[in-house]
Amino acid sequence: MANNPRHKFTTQVLVIGSGAGGAITAATLAEAGYSVLIAEEGPEVDLSGMATHTPRAMQLLYRNGGLSPILGNTNIAFVEGCCVGGSTEINSAFWLHTPPDAVHRWQKIYGVRDLSVEALDLLFKEIEVELGISFLNSDELPPSSARFKYGAEKLGWLIEEVPRAQVTNLGGSAYAPDAKRSMSRTYIPRALRAGARLLSNCHITRLYYRRGRVSHVSGVLKKPTRERNLWDRSQRYYTSNVLIEAEFVFVCGGAIQTPVLLRFSGIKRNIGNNLCIHPMLKVAALFDEPLDSHHTALPIYQVKEFWPDITLGGSVFTPGFLALTLSENWTENQEAMRNWRQMALYYAACRGSNRGTVRVFPLTHEAVVRYRLSRQDQMNLSIGLARLGEVLFAGGARKLYPALQAPSVLNSLAECRMFLEKPIPISAMSLTTVHAFSTCPMGENKALCATDSFGKVYGFENLYIADASLIPDSPGVNPQGTIMALALRNTRHFLEEKGRL
Amino acid sequence: MELLQEASEWAKTTVEVAIGLRLIDYNNYNLLTCLVRALLPNEPRLHPTQRAKIEQEVVDFVATQITTMPSFLRIPYQIALQGFNWLAVFRYGCWYTRLDANRQQRYTLAWSNSRIRMIRDFVKLIRSCVLLYYLDHPLVTAQLELDQVRSGHGK
Ligand SMILES: Cc1cc2nc3c(=O)[nH]c(=O)nc-3n(C[C@H](O)[C@H](O)[C@H](O)COP(=O)(O)OP(=O)(O)OC[C@H]3O[C@@H](n4cnc5c(N)ncnc54)[C@H](O)[C@@H]3O)c2cc1C
Numbered sequence: 295m296a297n298n299p300r301h302k303f304t305t306q307v308l309v310i311g312s313g314a315g316g317a318i319t320a321a322t323l324a325e326a327g328y329s330v331l332i333a334e335e336g337p338e339v340d341l342s343g344m345a346t347h348t349p350r351a352m353q354l355l356y357r358n359g360g361l362s363p364i365l366g367n368t369n370i371a372f373v374e375g376c377c378v379g380g381s382t383e384i385n386s387a388f389w390l391h392t393p394p395d396a397v398h399r400w401q402k403i404y405g406v407r408d409l410s411v412e413a414l415d416l417l418f419k420e421i422e423v424e425l426g427i428s429f430l431n432s433d434e435l436p437p438s439s440a441r442f443k444y445g446a447e448k449l450g451w452l453i454e455e456v457p458r459a460q461v462t463n464l465g466g467s468a469y470a471p472d473a474k475r476s477m478s479r480t481y482i483p484r485a486l487r488a489g490a491r492l493l494s495n496c497h498i499t500r501l502y503y504r505r506g507r508v509s510h511v512s513g514v515l516k517k518p519t520r521e522r523n524l525w526d527r528s529q530r531y532y533t534s535n536v537l538i539e540a541e542f543v544f545v546c547g548g549a550i551q552t553p554v555l556l557r558f559s560g561i562k563r564n565i566g567n568n569l570c571i572h573p574m575l576k577v578a579a580l581f582d583e584p585l586d587s588h589h590t591a592l593p594i595y596q597v598k599e600f601w602p603d604i605t606l607g608g609s610v611f612t613p614g615f616l617a618l619t620l621s622e623n624w625t626e627n628q629e630a631m632r633n634w635r636q637m638a639l640y641y642a643a644c645r646g647s648n649r650g651t652v653r654v655f656p657l658t659h660e661a662v663v664r665y666r667l668s669r670q671d672q673m674n675l676s677i678g679l680a681r682l683g684e685v686l687f688a689g690g691a692r693k694l695y696p697a698l699q700a701p702s703v704l705n706s707l708a709e710c711r712m713f714l715e716k717p718i719p720i721s722a723m724s725l726t727t728v729h730a731f732s733t734c735p736m737g738e739n740k741a742l743c744a745t746d747s748f749g750k751v752y753g754f755e756n757l758y759i760a761d762a763s764l765i766p767d768s769p770g771v772n773p774q775g776t777i778m779a780l781a782l783r784n785t786r787h788f789l790e791e792k793g794r795l
Numbered sequence: 796m797e798l799l800q801e802a803s804e805w806a807k808t809t810v811e812v813a814i815g816l817r818l819i820d821y822n823n824y825n826l827l828t829c830l831v832r833a834l835l836p837n838e839p840r841l842h843p844t845q846r847a848k849i850e851q852e853v854v855d856f857v858a859t860q861i862t863t864m865p866s867f868l869r870i871p872y873q874i875a876l877q878g879f880n881w882l883a884v885f886r887y888g889c890w891y892t893r894l895d896a897n898r899q900q901r902y903t904l905a906w907s908n909s910r911i912r913m914i915r916d917f918v919k920l921i922r923s924c925v926l927l928y929y930l931d932h933p934l935v936t937a938q939l940e941l942d943q944v945r946s947g948h949g950k
Contacts, residue, residue: 349856349928359863614931618923635943660865
């Protein structure tokens with residue numbers, strides 16, 4: 295039992311987390327007539343007029359202020375949202391369907407049943423209407439994307455524009471969050487309109503269960519005070535205990551926090567063992583003419599020539615982000631900042647081939663995330679950098695500054711091609727990732743999976759998962775679409791089972 | 796009952812702030828101010844009062860970032876901060892916070908170019924926060940743009 299709960303709630307369905315998986319689950323269940331309570335650890339933030347990648351926004355919207363490292367043979371910076379709407383509030387909202395070969399693999403290896411590419415595509419189409427998935431107007435093509443496209447076409451490589459969840463094709467839409475259709479602008483209001491209640495700043499810390507039934511959960515509710523911390527002048531909070539009784543519990547905390555909550559509650563079977571990520575290496579490119587990437591729309595192209603193992607694309611740009619990429623060798627590279635208007639940021643990402651783990655740090659109950667870059671990952675990132683160099687030099691780049699300890703600058707195609715033969719040492723790479731999944735895989739293969747094919751946790755009759763952690767393994771594409779489509783599919787199945795559909 | 800609980804919550808918080816954080820953190824805050832000063836890019840050149848104001852914001856930002864780190868990293872990091880301060884004694888005979896700006900910069904550079912990755916990463920984390928906050932500050936970005944127009948760069 296929670297110690298002296300100050301607040302007690304009772305609900306039919308408790309949805310823990312309000313990100314891509316949680317929001318659509320809550321809306322679907324509330325619209326079907328269930329009484330739904332959404333408990334979200336992060337705050338509800340008014341995003342109008344706020345660019346979601348600024349340092350201030352990082353402190354408000356990102357978990358750990360954006361400092362969540364993945365430990366391993368090289369550190370990988372992992373970023374996730376912690377606010378109403380979850381990571382969809384801070385992401386780029388690129389929208390890609392689940393690749394058919396991933397679906398087939400999940401059926402074969404994980405034994406996921408009743409999952410077809412066609413049925414998923416129908417769910418995607420339904421969600422796309424709500425999220426306003428659309429392509430950019432051609433007259434808004436950012437110069438950095440035009441260069442990238444030109445380079446890829448010159449080489450004859452496959453390149454695709456990726457649609458986004460956006461309201462309209464406003465110039466600079468990446469930097470105007472009002473123009474992005476995140477969860478706080480779509481499924482959460484829908485859930486609330488259908489009668490759901492939202493409890494923000496509420497961190498669920500433990501599930502209590504007996505004989506395969508979760509009876510209630512406990513958590514901590516934070517209330518901002520007028521005081522500030524002495525040390526950093528950040529906001530201080532009162533905290534009080536909450537207890538929530540629910541008939542059904544849907545855990546939607548994301549690929550890292552869901553296993554933390556479950557493991558801390560003593561639910562460990564196949565939970566937190568199968569972490570997949572898409573490690574990403576950033577590169578700053580210098581061109582001859584100004585691109586003014588900080589004023590343009592998000593880069594929208596991905597080179598698919600080497601997909602599914604390697605994806606190349608463009609990245610969000612601000613002078614600060616550029617400096618971060620250059621900071622690996624700041625002493626040598628800081629001069630390059632003088633030409634910041636002529637620069638743009640790109641990435642080479644690979645489909646991680648290894649598996650990581652999520653564990654709970656004993657005293658503080660925080661996530662300890664581990665992933666060791668495999669030899670295959672190292673090769674793919676090295677090849678990715680070489681190929682990215684080819685595209686960018688073909689597109690007119692003069693110099694490249696990769697986020698590597700060495701070399702700090704690449705001046706020619708030949709220097710890039712070197713990585714095809716001689717892989718970059720793992721310890722020299724400074725990597726990031728924003729895609730994590732598969733820590734509670736779904737499927738009928740009980741040796742590998744934590745839940746059945748519809749997200750119901752094995753051994754429980756009223757505990758479900760609906761977020762990135764369910765995806766059996768790396769889809770090789772940006773995952774928001776897959777997460778939402780699977781969550782919708784599983785919730786519909788739940789409703790069908792309960793005779794509510 | 797509610798009031799009592801609220802009061803005890805508040806008392807607990809106050810004591811925690813007073814004892815737990817003050818001693819280490821006040822020291823660290825001072826240290827961070829010096830470190831930020833050593834790492835802040837010289838360009839773009841701002842009016843000194845404007846720069847001082849932004850510098851203060853950067854220190855607050857870095858301090859908050861350190862506090863929001865997972866505690867199994869934050870605590871070693873705060874200890875490393877102290878180590879950074881005290882190890883300067885071996886090299887210069889006084890704490891980092893007491894060094895002149897020039898020496899502070901040289902000492903910081905030596906750490907950021909160290910052969911040991913952990914030591915490099917220590918400076919890298921603060922440098923990343925400093926660069927991000929400073930260069931994405933609206934006033935700084937505006938000045939950067941102005942400088943570009945003036946110098947004819949990137950026209
Ligand atoms: C910077 C960035 C850019 C990205 N770009 C794209 C993109 O362009 N396209 C794409 O497809 N994907 C993108 N992604 C990935 C995508 O946003 C995520 O994969 C997706 O949002 C994950 O959904 P989720 O529901 O699993 O978790 P999240 O969306 O992260 O939501 C989880 C929520 O649960 C809350 N929570 C966690 N634990 C608890 C708890 N114990 N109690 C209460 N609440 C809790 C969290 O605070 C969070 O709000 C990006 C991600 C990031 C960070």
